[in-house]
Amino acid sequence: MLKNPSPIAVKKICCIGAGYVGGPTMAMIAKQCPHIQVTVVDINQQRIDEWNSEELPIYEPGLHEIVSECRGKNLTFTTDVDETIRDADMVFISVNTPTKTFGVGAGRAANLEFVEKCARKIAEVSIGHKIVVEKSTLPVRTAEAVKTILSNSTTGASFDVLSNPEFLAEGTAVEDLISPDRVLIGGENETAINALVEVYANWVPRERLLTTNLWSSELSKLTANAFLAQRVSSINAISALCEATGADVDEVSTAIGTDSRIGPKFLKASVGFGGSCFQKDILNLVYLCEYFGLPEVAQYWEQVVTMNDHQKQRFVNRMVRTMFNTVSDKRIAIWGFAFKKDTNDIRESAAIYVCRDLLMEKAKLAIYDPQVKPEQMRAALESVMQDENGELNAMKRELLDNNVQYCDNGAAAADDAHAIAVLTEWDEFKDCDFEAIRDSMKQPAFVFDGRNLLKHADLCDKGFTYFGIGF
Template sequence: MKINSISHICCIGAGYVGGPTMSVIADRCPDIEVTVIDINKDRIDAWNEKDLRKIPVYEPGLDEVLKRARGRNLFFSTAIEASIAKADIVFISVNTPIKSKGVGAGQASDIRWVEASARQVAKYAKGKTIVVEKSTLPVRTAAAIKSILETPNKNISEDESCQRFSVLSNPEFLAEGTAIKDLEEPDRVLIGGDDSSAIEALKSIYLRWVPKEQILCTNLWSSELSKLISNAFLAQRISSINAVSALCEVTGADVREVSKAIGADHRIGKKFLEAGPGFGGSCFKKDILNLVYLCNHFGLPEVASYWEQVIELNAWQQQRIYRTILHKLFGTVNGKKLAILGFAFKADTNDTRESPSLRIALDLLEEGALLSIHDPKVSEDKIFEDLNRNEAAWEGKWSYVKTISEAVIEADAVLILTDWKEYAELDWFDLAKKMRAPAWVFDTRSIVEPSQIKSAGLNFWRVGDGVN
């Protein structure tokens, strides 16, 4: 394959990474046909919805990209065989959850879908094909993919079979809520591999809009490991500042002031120093658990223990917030109505995977609370799916509400668990009239003005505030 000869791209997996990533590539490369395939017909149908409000992934700016590219050179399809056969490059962007059974259960990544995708590529690809790891994978997964791809195909001569595939690692570094901006203006694009012509071919695509100096090339193993380490470092900062928030509360300090002071040091920087209810989403916990597993596997238990503490601290922060709510409400929430504002793990996404809201809600339901849940982008069906999947012997009940006003009627407390912009702009004087006194506001995201809450006659707690 010659550089700049790419005419067809196929992506296996139409999820939070595959859909947005291929949409931006298609938008920036109108001469290249990009097809996203998935075995889930309902998901593909949702991506093809005329009403862009119904597409399966909410990301600011994604609808505008789809308007330009979909139907022009961007397609979503279940035609797996034909799409792979036509492709010059195949991206593998499938789910890699933590194993629930067997060796490595609870820590190691389950790469069954990656293996299945590699087998599909081996079976259907025609001619020279570049296979790109886009999913977050354990180090040296590329070796497994190579082994599958290089297995002789009975319909192809052995010489041709060994020359057909090049495997590259091109991990995503997207933050949900800013994924389109991250794709259009990336800090870096990382490409790992040992086939220089394949690397140049993939690099030529990104060069359409990414400055050359921001495209980093490494070997395969460095690229795979860099993704895990990047997420581990970010999660570590969140757990660190959350540990500091607890110390601030008992010493009279304010974590926001501490964060500003230490973030002013250019060696540290100010990003990811906002205390809150802990990290969520599909990547941080999963990637650190996988890192822990790898460290133990390679005989580095001390390193594994270090990273495991990041996860334990994250869970502790959510439990600490739940216990604080319980304590402030006279030691019990049984039969009390609590309004939960925000169910997504962060603002500007409809993703609820590993959401702190879910963990805190489950603990409150176990205590017998009556939860009234609002989120501007997470559907009632999704909330039901998440809570029902984790249901135990609850004493409490929950309901989904479409308005914040409805959520707070006769509520004993409001819990702000997701940093949606609209939650920072509420009329607390009006909301306070609807609540049952003495009512509380628990701000786990530090997005409301304390003086407004107190002026409205409400009790107030926020994370990391020593005057609580």
């Protein structure tokens, strides 16, 4: 906790990047701080148009209401990057930092191209003093590079750099932003730190505003994601042992989660974690460890990703094995494509890899997700089936064209199917008319529940052959 509140009162905020983080975080600041003008900029005109429309580019419970309340008052979405930066006291960088796909560190290091472009743009157009805030998840010591670029500005502008990583989870972004466990602010200059503390203090209790040095803040974000993903991989590893021994992973989770030193969260066994960040951030951590000459530490963390890949493969293998060692020409209903419920985000979703592997077994997929559009699913499947030159061979194109159907609801997907694979834990799947679904399916009617979402005993009573994860 800081002793001296800041004398600087932030009046205008610019956020570069109108994505899953920039959009919701800035909407929340606008809602909680009516005295601050918040402008979110992006180079993607379509995204900005969507933020200005009634159909927002991201689905997040409660977000639409907040955007509608603030848009046109103190919340603006625009592509006018230069003018907005010039006008602001504080500039957040909230652009994507994907895994590098080329050159040094390909497949591991973070691609910092977009962050660097932002820093150069800020240096180029700024006048006066600006506080630049790293909101994107970045490798530890990125602020050094940002400071160097900014210090080469020729406009006479001066800068402070802060790190303020975001901990929201998709699907619960609004709740997480209203009541965060903590807000982390790393920096060197106390006045700049205080300026950002005062923004959050409009709604976050001061004891939850943690301040650290820059490098601790940057590294804490990667560490938090690595620990969370590690818990999922740990319980998924145990789920394999449960299947082999007759133990039940949900019972094991409850038993260990009641130990207050372990705690109950993030112990839900699944078909594997997805999302744009866990894998990317762990691989980034692995790369950093190797870079700093710590190969054993790198190997330790890499295993979390290896285990996750194994879990997805294990799920498909179990399906194929159970269905008499062939799924060729069999219709399989895929229930859910998003990487978790209550989001339309499919980045790194386990469903992409499960669908790819089932297609390669020549299964016929009938996919349904309540929030994901068919064109999103098609693009993801096409991308994951391309070779390293970005090409699709004739066989794979034919599979994508002829063996994938996109459906309007779970029952339609299951109609005439040999099996249902539950890949996202959408609540609506729990309330289906399972008797009607069973009657519409081929017998035996298999259910492979990759989320342990459905009532196991109930489905067995209704005549399904049910398999969950970890029992």
